[in-house]
Amino acid sequence: METKLWVVDNFTNEKDIYPQIEEAADLLRNHEVVAFPTETVYGLGGDATSDKAVDKIFAAKGRPSDNPLIVHIGDKEQLHTFVESIPSKAEKVIDAFWPGPLTVILPKKDQVSDKVTAGLNSIAVRMPSHPVALALLKKVALPIAAPSANLSGKPSPTLARHVMNDLEGRISGVVDGGATGVGVESTVLDCTEEIPIILRPGGITQKELENVIGPVKVDRALISDKEAPKSPGMKYTHYAPDAPLVIVDGSSDFFQSIIDHYKDQGKRVGVLTTSEHENVYKADAVITCGSRSNLETVATHLYESLRSFNECDVDIIVSESFSEEGVGHAVMNRLMKAAGHHVIKQ
Known part of the structure; x- marks a missing residue:
């Protein structure tokens, strides 16, 4: 399969990139899968109402089909076509953070393929803020299921290029909108409970x-690796570079001693x-x-950094740990998943 690449890096308005967006939208309308940029990471999009398109997403990624997908929309009004109800707290966070890196889980109608929701009676939805993503979603005018590409x-x-490295020849096209901003996936908030749960x-x-809706709980699976995660994209091992990854929590001297330990075993570290x-x-x-004093920069560059090790011919990767305050919670969540929860503490 030929994978087309449409470069729209210097996006200013929809008219400037109309030919590329239109071609990508046509493919999506015809049950094909296309990768596109969002403000978090690149997504692999397919028509969420089409079993055929959803099957192609799972096949391209090699992703288990019991792992639900997040649906992306370009207009808030689309929600009413496939969501049964929108609780008041969900409305408040949608008004506050959409478009943006927030996914909300809501009761679903039957218009969306059951393969998107893995048979659940709820659906995960978000409206991205990336201008290229919004232009594409508005042009195709369909709910688009899109896990990371x-x-x-x-x-x-x-x-x-990360998408092309993984999926060239497996998908119909990639819309190149340059580097993403946030760098880690959206926050997923379950709004089907009285007290919403991250x-x-x-x-x-x-x-x-x-600050918007009052108390919010955190899923126990984010605290204990013995709990089964409920969120799309969190059920299986994720984010791992080719070499094994271990997180070290301790002083710089302790960190260097761990490096030396592996080097003494003849490993490239x-x-x-x-x-x-x-x-x-x-x-x-x-x-x-990134910078420890600005964890947003760490989030932005985390995945690119992990991928960079694949070109370094190392046998093991030793990572620093980070504060779990603010976006650091997301950073450490991804690192822990990538490391298989392997942490060495001083």
Whole structure:
């Protein structure tokens, strides 16, 4: 299969990129799958009302079909066509954070394929803020199911070339809208409960949500790896680079001792760190993913940094740990998943 690439990096308005958007929209209307940028990561889109399109998403990613998908829309009014009801707290967070990196889980109608929801009676929906995503979604005028546009289990893509590396020849096209901004997936908020529950941390923090709707719970699976996660995209191992990853929680000296331990075993060691410690550690490859003083930068560059190790010929990756305050919660959630919850503490 030929995978087309449409470059719309210098997007200013829909008219400027009309030919590319129209071609991608036509493919989506015809049950094909197309990757496109959002403000979080690149998504792999397919018509959420089409079993054929949804099957192609799962096949391209190699993703288990019992893992629900998030539906993306370009207009809030689309919600009413496939959502049974919108609780008042859901309305408040939608008004506050859409378009943006927030997914809400709501009771569903039957218009969307059961394969999107894995047979559940609820549906996960979001309206992205990326201008290219919005232009495409408005043009196709369909609810678009879109998990991250990567092979299942690999780090999510924040650049079009990441998508091409994983999925070229497996999907119909990629809309290249440049680098994504947030860098980690959307926050998933279950609004079917009286007190909404965060099922996946992301670009919108618990504090930001509570400022709008009051108390918000956190899914127990985010606290304990023994609990089964409920959120789309969180059920299986995710975000892992080719080499094993271990998180080290301790001083710089302790961190270096772990590096030395692996080097003594004859292993090539990669280090994931921040700009503050860029020249501190002695290893075979040192990659920085942002600044410890600004965890938003770490979130933005996390997946790209993890993917970079695949080109470094390392046998193991040793990562620093981060504060779980604010977006740090999402960063550590992704790192823990990538590491299989393997943490070495001082």
